[in-house]
Amino acid sequence: MKILQVYKKFNFQSGGVEKHIYNIYKSLNSNFKTTFVCLEKNNHYLNLDIKIFSFLNILEYKNYDIFHLHGARSFFVLIFFLIGKIQRKRIIYTPHCYYESKDILRNTIKNIWDNLIESIFFKNCDCIILLSDHWLEYAKKKKFNISNVKIVPNCVLLSDFSIKQKLINKDTIDILSLSRVDKIKRIPDIIESIKNLDKKFILHIVGDGSELQFYKNKYSNYKNIIFYGNISKKKLSDLSENIDLFIIASEKEGMPTTVIEMLLQGIPIIASKIPGNLSILGEDYKYLFEVGDIAKLSSLIININLGYDKDLYNKTKLMFTWEKRIKEIENIYLSCTT
Numbered sequence: 001m002k003i004l005q006v007y008k009k010f011n012f013q014s015g016g017v018e019k020h021i022y023n024i025y026k027s028l029n030s031n032f033k034t035t036f037v038c039l040e041k042n043n044h045y046l047n048l049d050i051k052i053f054s055f056l057n058i059l060e061y062k063n064y065d066i067f068h069l070h071g072a073r074s075f076f077v078l079i080f081f082l083i084g085k086i087q088r089k090r091i092i093y094t095p096h097c098y099y100e101s102k103d104i105l106r107n108t109i110k111n112i113w114d115n116l117i118e119s120i121f122f123k124n125c126d127c128i129i130l131l132s133d134h135w136l137e138y139a140k141k142k143k144f145n146i147s148n149v150k151i152v153p154n155c156v157l158l159s160d161f162s163i164k165q166k167l168i169n170k171d172t173i174d175i176l177s178l179s180r181v182d183k184i185k186r187i188p189d190i191i192e193s194i195k196n197l198d199k200k201f202i203l204h205i206v207g208d209g210s211e212l213q214f215y216k217n218k219y220s221n222y223k224n225i226i227f228y229g230n231i232s233k234k235k236l237s238d239l240s241e242n243i244d245l246f247i248i249a250s251e252k253e254g255m256p257t258t259v260i261e262m263l264l265q266g267i268p269i270i271a272s273k274i275p276g277n278l279s280i281l282g283e284d285y286k287y288l289f290e291v292g293d294i295a296k297l298s299s300l301i302i303n304i305n306l307g308y309d310k311d312l313y314n315k316t317k318l319m320f321t322w323e324k325r326i327k328e329i330e331n332i333y334l335s336c337t338t
Helices: 016-027 056-061 075-086 106-125 135-139 187-194 212-218 233-240 255-264 275-281 294-305 310-319 322-335
Strands: 002-006 033-038 048-051 065-069 088-094 127-130 149-151 175-178 201-206 226-231 245-248 269-272
Touching: 002 016, 002 075, 016 033, 016 065, 016 255, 016 322, 056 065, 056 201, 065 075, 075 088, 075 106, 075 175, 088 322, 127 135, 127 322, 135 149, 135 275, 149 310, 175 233, 187 201, 187 212, 187 294, 201 233, 245 255, 245 294, 255 269, 255 275, 255 310, 269 275, 269 294, 310 322
Parallel strands: 002 033, 002 065, 033 048, 065 088, 088 127, 127 149, 175 201, 175 245, 201 226, 245 269
Antiparallel strands: none
């Protein structure tokens, strides 16, 4: 079976959506052949079958059995939905996450899109894959057709991770933030929560984005705040060896890959109390704070138990690794072609 994975870009070392797609590809059994199509690609992955989209190549897409489309409210997804329908292909759609805007005009445009386009995807795709019950409830509120919905959570490859051996007699508590550096991730909340704490708390901020330079300039006088930008997988792995705590302060997430990755390394987590984080950590997780509550976040940092939570690790391994869940994707692909 030949699968065409469709997303606007493929940089598998950075974006959560790209990691999700790449890990599906790596986990599928050999009966499934994967090609990636995008608008731009990262040249580190020349060994993969990645095609840059062009209308001149539309006839080539007839060679695939299934189009698996990724990303909500995307013109690129719409193009391939239309191509798939014209070519009578089986279409699977994973929207991942719906971001709302505080801007009235942008929200109005998104609502128009949902009513005119997104609702058509839900009605006419062979299968909709949502990441959690939260997004199913969201679809119901939007009055999308949910008759073809399956829930398969975001997962990672267990084989890529191992429990970090904690360094003893450290003089510092090293904290990691790993995400895009933009407003929705609320990196300043993390910075504000620790900038005036004891100097033993060191914050390592990994990731690039529209706000990176602004934050670097604003917090340049704080020696316990370190900005890295994007770094290689090897450098991130080396940095993680020294990390004691991971913080995610986002106001919106689909189902963050980074949270799963940290849990599989035995790294304690403090997280904002939003559906994307709760879908992994659970409602009763001890180290949650309301979005923007810097005082609570600072208190959690000071008082968190930095030990390894074996029960949470085992739950994560069972629920959020492709080694345990890839059969669900394979069965969806097979059911669409029989």
